[in-house]
Amino acid sequence: MLDQLEQKARQALDATPDSDALAAWHRHYLGKKGAATQMLRSVSALPPEERPAFGQAVNRLKRALETAFEARQAVIQRQEMEQQLASGAIDVTLSGRPTGPGHLHLTTQTLRQIYAIFAGMGFQVYEAPDVETDELNFGLLNMPPEHPARDMWDTFWIGDQVLLRTHTSPGQIRVMRERYPEPIRVILPGKCYRYEQITARAEHQFYQVEGLAVGRGIQMTDLIGTLTEFARRFYEPDRRIRIRGSYFPFTEPSIEADMDCILCNGKGCRVCKYSGWLEVCGAGMVHPVVLQNGGYDPEEWSGFAFGFGVERPAMVKYGIDDIRYFYGNDLRFSTQF
Amino acid sequence: MLVPVSWLREYVEIQLPPHELAERLTLAGLDVESIKLIGLPGAELPWQPEKILVGELLAVHPHPDADRLVLAEVDYGGPEPEVVVSGPPSLLPLRGQSGLQRKVVFALEGARLWDPYAAEPKIKTLKATKIRGVASRAMVCSEKELGLSDEHEDIIYLPDDAPVGTPLVDYLGDAVFDIDIKGPFAHLYSIVGVARETAALLGTALRRDVLEVLDRHPAELTPTTDFIELEIADPDLCSRYTAAFIRGVTVGPSPFWMQTRLRRAGMRPINNIVDVTNYVMLELGQPLHAFDYHVLRPRPGEERPAIVVRRARPGERMATLDRVQRTFDGEMLLITDGGGPVAVAGVMGGLDSEVETKTEDILLESANFDFLNVRRTSRLLGLASEASLRFGRQVDPELTVTAAARAAHLMAELGGGTVVPVIGDVYPGRHAPTAIKFDPAEATRILGIEVPVDTITRILASLEFQVAEDNQRPGILQVTPPSHRPDVTRPVDLVEEVARIWGYDRFPTTLLRDELPPQRANLRLLGAERVRDILAGCGLDEVITYSLVDLEDEGNLLQTEANAGEYLRVINPLSAERSYLRRTLLPTLLHTARENLRFLERVNIFEIGAVYLPRKGELLPDEPRRLGIVMTGPREERSWLPGQDREAVGFYTLKGVTEALLKGLGLEGVFEPGAHAAFHPGRCAQLQVGGEVVGVMGEIHPAVREAFDLPAQPLCALELDLDRLLACWGAPRTLEPLSTHPPVYEDLALVVGQETPALQVRDLIAQAGQPLLRSVTLFDVYCGEQVAAGKKSLAYRLTYQADDRTLTDREVGRLREKIIRRLERELGAVLRG
Structure with a gap:
């Protein structure tokens, strides 16, 4: 009798289609007035010696059906959830709710990369003003009035002695005078100005980063190593660097660093003017006069300095052929980066 | 060069x-x-060695069938001379002549040459052909066909000593x-x-042959000569004046080789005399000037012509070789003769003493002038020349005699005259060379490489520095730079010479091993970068505009004429629009917004940059950094989603961004009604942080909008003093404990006067609710039918919480009563049912 009931109950359980039917099944077989309970109640009709065995058998049956019920319930819940999810499908190709970040200026982004690379080598940022004295921009950098090297920079003049800095180099004197007698490792970023007609290649306002290291044992090979490290981290790790002699009034010896052209890998193309090399920066060992003007005894101290424009590397890196995009502030340009 | x-x-x-x-x-x-x-090889037109050769024109025969053509017989080193049909004007008169021995360029069949008749530069291959019945499989070339010049009227004739049969590339390739x-x-x-x-x-x-010309042609050097009287009246500007004298020359064209070299060095041949001065200048670096001797005048009562080097008399005038009348100031140095100026020293000769075809006797000037003075004169006259280019860079004064002798003998060689073996030479500025004490260890200290001492010595000697051991101090060198290196004055200058000749490609790279300097936090930079990140996070795009602005724009912003006296002005601006240093970021931001609105419907931009405020009694201005924001267009981008906010940005949009900025910086700000000419008078707030006004924000005044040609849509802007804002940033903070007890929420709707600022209500609630009231959030502002005229309803959600216990209804009720009483008493607020 119990076997019959179990068989019937299991058949009915397997046939339950949904949660409602399952609940009905539970009521029917295992509820307070269910078949199993009824069966238990019928125990009184049995002879007393059979009662315990029967009671145990009924309870076993109840437990078995309860277990089967739970298994079936899990299956049905899963099925029902899947049905529900299927009907809740949406078009995932529709665009999302507009939100989110704006864009930092490409110059800012480039500066941050530069800061990070040099921070790794112990260089910290030092900022100096845009409006400078003739003395700091030229004189103390070993270019007294009428020095022919002044021709290298076309200058916006504010007065006899005041100008818009043509390069970040006056910051060298400022930081040396402020930090003496500490050793120095700084980079000096900032806006510079040159009296130049604005073209695809030239802007009257641009950013430069100057680097300055002063210490008791700083050497040309350190400078070359530092510039190589920068080029490889800013561009790609296997870039080659070429150092050539140059002239700047505030460094001696003076050099320029080139990197093999990232577009043609040194074979020669329009961007590198078919030389295979791109100019990375001008640099050199700090001229003794400049060290002296900064308060450092050139016989005891030595140092290196370098400087480069910020836009040019970004232009090379992103294939930008017109510098006017930078400060033209067309958002269709800025938001690409 | x-x-x-x-x-x-x-x-x-x-x-x-x-x-x-x-x-x-x-x-x-x-x-x-x-x-x-x-x-x-590698040139645009490589001259094939087997096809383009030096030839010798042997004879010119008439063409049987054409008057304008001839048959040229040319020996090009082949087994037989070749006969080709040709027609250059110089060959026509030679018809019937033989034994000509003229050297030409001969191209054989298959030679690649420029097509002289093509409109665009084009290379053609020479093919055998028949011209008027005569076969021709080679040709005599013009300069244009070889790519030497555009000359195609006639063929090119080479010097007589050109070796026949030699490939042209070996003879003339370069x-x-x-x-x-x-x-x-x-x-x-x-x-x-x-x-x-x-x-x-x-x-x-x-x-060194050319440098040793005086060894081959000795001459007497003397300040006083028979042929010229020399005087340097201003020896501070003229350290040396040397004059050579060449008699009986014939002015004519200079030879092929010289013309070729001049052209390749970028100079135009003129005549043999002028060409020699240019040639020797290019060769040795000493600018020279040839005077027609007979044009030079003596001083009154003298026989010999005179050269006097002196400062100009202010206002003195002379026409220069470029046929421009020049007026001089009292600092400009002139070469004068007994009658007046004949040249601008170191810059350009005078028109009247120029060498002409009839000139026979030449006075050749080889002098040395103060480089700064030459630069000044050249700049002020707007007159640059090959001479001023060199004199402006400190020419070696020891060079004058060598160059004069070299040029004089070349002139005589080419012009058939004789060189007078006396050279006039006045040299008041002679300097004894100074030796530099040089410790070779200095090269290692600066360069980081070990260069052996004998290598250092060899490198310096190769550049003509004299190197000797110091007698007193062993190991120390005494290095005397050659006279042509006035730039070398210090040991480190010698280090550079060693480094660049040794070769930078041989330098190893090292990383800095020197002591690391003290590292400092840079809050100024960090603060600005933090602001950038927050604002970009709010959806704003960063721009960087020009520091140089138009004063008119500043006036347009302030709605009154800007006071130029408050601005720094550039003396030499590129244009009127870029002539003043800005005092505010807003005008350039408004321009940027306008330009972008041509393409975009939403423009939300910010800039961080300096403004320039002149300071009394200071040479340099104050350069505080400002933050500027401009927002315009719909608040949200257009999309398909329901509930998107396409309303135009307004005051509260910008205020939301400003509050986000303050929150991001962990700062408390107070907004109060503000007044600024650029803003809508009723929609302008000033922001206080840390008790100090840091800037202003609001909706841009419609008149300002119009002045900047902006479209008629709301436009909000902000300008803050970034340094003042950041002054309070970064202060240390301590954690407020997080309560684990449940908060109690309660809503409170109040009716207050229309004029009552929301901030006042909020502050009062917050104060009265101390210490259990944790937050006050305004969630509704209403005025309309439900409230009396002149009143508004404000609905707040209050959150109460204690750190140590769960609040009871009684506690909260008591606090609520207290808050309401304060509001009634102080603001006349009425609780709304």
Whole structure:
């Protein structure tokens, strides 16, 4: 009798289609007035010696059906959830709710990369003003009035002695005078100005980063190593660097660093003017006069300095052929980066 | 400077191919910016060695069938002379003549040459053909066909000593370097100067023949000569004046070789005399000037003509060779004769003493002038020349006599005259050379490489520095720079010479091993970067505008004429629009918004940058950093989603961004009604942080909007003093404990007067609710039918919480009563049912 009931109950359980039917099944077989309970109640009709065995058998049956019920319930819940999810499908190709970040200026982004690379080598940022004295921009950098090297920079003049800095180099004197007698490792970023007609290649306002290291044992090979490290981290790790002699009034010896052209890998193309090399920066060992003007005894101290424009590397890196995009502030340009 | 390698080879033996030589020079600081190849492999038109040859024109025969053509018989080194049909004007009169021995360029069948008749440059291949019935399978070439010039009227004639049968590329092929000379160094503005560097780099010797011309042609040097009276009246500006005298020359064209070299070096041949002055200037770097001797006047009562070097009398005038009348100031140095100015010293000769075809006797000037004065004169007259280019870079005063002798003998050689063996020479500015004490260890200290002392000595000697051991101090060198290196005055200058000749390509790289300086936090930079990140996070795009602005724009912003006296002005601006240094970021931001609105419907931008505020009694201005924001267009981008906010940005949009900025910086700000000419008078707030006003924000005044040609849509802007804002940033903070007890929420709707600022209500609630009231959030503002006229309803959600217990209804009720009483008493607020 119990076997019959179990068989019937299991058949009915397997046939339950949904949660409602399952609940009905539970009521029917295992509820307070269910078949199993009824069966238990019928125990009184049995002879007393059979009662315990029967009671145990009924309870076993109840437990078995309860277990089967739970298994079936899990299956049905899963099925029902899947049905529900299927009907809740949406078009995932529709665009999302507009939100989110704006864009930092490409110059800012480039500066941050530069800061990070040099921070790794112990260089910290030092900022100096845009409006400078003739003395700091030229004189103390070993270019007294009428020095022919002044021709290298076309200058916006504010007065006899005041100008818009043509390069970040006056910051060298400022930081040396402020930090003496500490050793120095700084980079000096900032806006510079040159009296130049604005073209695809030239802007009257641009950013430069100057680097300055002063210490008791700083050497040309350190400078070359530092510039190589920068080029490889800013561009790609296997870039080659070429150092050539140059002239700047505030460094001696003076050099320029080139990197093999990232577009043609040194074979020669329009961007590198078919030389295979791109100019990375001008640099050199700090001229003794400049060290002296900064308060450092050139016989005891030595140092290196370098400087480069910020836009040019970004232009090379992103294939930008017109510098006017930078400060033209067309958002269709800025938001690409 | 243009340097033909063929010319360089005259002074130094070069085995390297041109591009390798160029690389060596470039690394040593003589930056070869480009190489122009002439006829060599790799040139635009390589002259095929087997096809284009030096030929000898033997005879010219008449063409049987054409008057304008001839048959030229040319020996090109082949088994038989070749006869070709040709028609250049110079051959027509030679018809019937033989034994001509004229050297020409002969191209054989298959030669590739420029097509002289093509509209666009085009190379054609020479084919055998028949011209008027006569077969012709080669040709005599013009300069244009070889790519030497545009000359195609006549064929090119080579010098008589050109070797017949030699490939033209070997005879005339060349590479011309365009060298960018960095720095004010006259010694590199000459072929010999570059040759000296080349010799040092290649470890070979410089051929010094031209420098030793006086050994072959001795001359007496004397300040007083029979032919000219020399006086340097202003020796501070003229350290030396040398004059040579050449008699009986015939002015005519200079020879092919000289013209070729001049052209390749970028100069136009004029006549043999002028060409020699240019040639020797290019060769040695000493500018020269040839006067027609008979034009030079004596001083009154004198026989000999005179040359007086003196400062101009203010207002003195003279026409220069370029046929421009020049007026001089009292600092400009002139060459004068007994009658007046004949040249601007070191810059340009005068028109009246120019060498002409009839000139027979030449007075050749070879002088040395103060470089700063030459630069000044050249700049003020707006007159630059090859001479001023060199004199402006400190020419070696020891060079004058050598150059004068070299040029005089070349003139005599080419012009058939005689050189008077007396050279006038006044030299008041002679300097004894100074030796530099040089410790070779200095090279290692600065460079980081070990260069052996004998290598150092060899390098310096190769550049003509005299190196001797110091008698007193062993190991220390006494180095005397040659007279052409006035730029070398310190040991470190010698280090540079060693480094660049040793070769930077041989330097190893090292990373800084020196002591690391103290590292400092840079809050100024960090603060600005934090602000950038927050604002970009709010959806704003960063821009960087020009610091130089138009004063009119500043006026448009302030709605009154800007006071120019408050601004720094550029004396030499590029344009009126870029002539003043800005005092505010807003005008350029408004321009940027306008430009972008042409393409975009939403413009939300910010800039961080300095403004420039002149300070009384200070040379330099204050340069505080400002933050500027401009927002316009719909609040949300257009999309398909329901519930999107397409309303125009307004005051509260910008205020939300400003509050986000404050929150991001962990700052408390107070907004109060503000007043600023650029803003809507009722929609302008000033922001206080840390008790100080840091800036202003609001909706831009419609009149300002119009003045900036902006479309008629709301536009909000902000300008803050970033340094003041950040002054309070970064202060240490301590954690407020997080309560684990449940909060109690309660809503409170109040009716207050329309004029009552929301901030006041909020502050009062917050104060009265102490210490359990944790937050007050305004969630509804209403005025309309449900409230009396002149009133508004404000609904707040209050959150109460204690750190140590769960609040009871009684506690909260008591606090609520307290808050309501304060509001009633102080603001006349009424609780709304």
